[in-house]
Amino acid sequence: MGLFSRSKRFDVAGKHCYIGGGSEGLGLSLACQLADRGAHVTIVSRNQAKLDKALAELETHRQAASQVLQAHACDLTNPAAAAETVRAACKAHASSSPDHIFACAGGSVPGLFTETSAEEHWKCMEWNFRTCLNTVHEGIKLMKEDGKRDGRVVLTSSVLAYMSFIGYSTYSPSKYAIRGLAEALRNELMLYGISVHLFAPATIHSPGFDREQQVKPEVTKKIEGVDEGNSPDYVAKQMIKGVERGDFAITYELVGNALRNSRGITPRNNLHLEFLYAFIGTLIFPIWRWLSADGEVKKMAKQLQQKQ
Secondary structure (H helix, E strand, C coil): CCCCCCCCCCCCCCCEEEEECCCCHHHHHHHHHHHHCCCEEEEEECCHHHHHHHHHHHHCCCCCCCCCEEEEECCCCCHHHHHHHHHHHHCCCCCCCCCEEEECCCCCCCECHHHCCHHHHHHHHHHHHHHHHHHHHHHHHHHHHHCCCCCEEEEECCHHHCCCCCCECCCHHHHHHHHHHHHHHHHHHHHHCCEEEEECCCCECCHHHHHHHHHCCHHHHHHHCCCCCECHHHHHHHHHHHHHHCCCEECCCHHHHHHHCCCCCCCCCCHHHHHHHHHHHHHHHHHHHHHHHHHHHHHHHHHHHHHC
């Protein structure tokens, strides 16, 4: 049903782009590329020293003296602090809400399930899912209050939100959770004209990846094989391209595209029957989404607009 749809133009020049997790890796590369396009950019991270270094690099991408480039230190696992930070960032602008929000914070600490404490598992869930939730929650509320109907919200997940295996029991659950949040928000935020995108990158050769390799179980490395990965600059460019296309789920390489369009490595109960079910689902669920899930929300959105 999306074959004939057209996305709204994505022009960030003069727009406030708020990035959670912008001090290094994907977030910093994204910030620099948005600044290259004339955007006002706010980067948020908990480490002030990294932020200072990142802001200096971001300044080298400034296109105009009028651009507002700022960095705020915040522990994004703290909902109150995250809410205060986005409000503080917007004080430098005429609008009280960001134009576009990008949740890029998080990381992976691979390990075997029984050799990782339950507390460490929860820390990884907070590091990824909670930072994502807290990055977007207050910003979306502000966008709604401002009636900002052309805003974009991008949640960064992973190809490991479509499959998982040994070594990623600490990581994949949080990325599956982000995928679920994005699915729900895509539908709900149609009420306010806010577009939602789920970005599922593969391996990114960033400082976080280097730290991950130091603790990754050998069996996980063997399963993955030689993983060439991509640079943060390349991956950030693919994110922006996906948003420009209006894609909801954004993948950019063969494995990610295949996983997004299949059940991945999940074992099947009956190979023949499940191919049939997959064919039926591919035909039926887009129609159901269009007529029911999205259709009902669109009706509600019209009612809300009439009351305003």
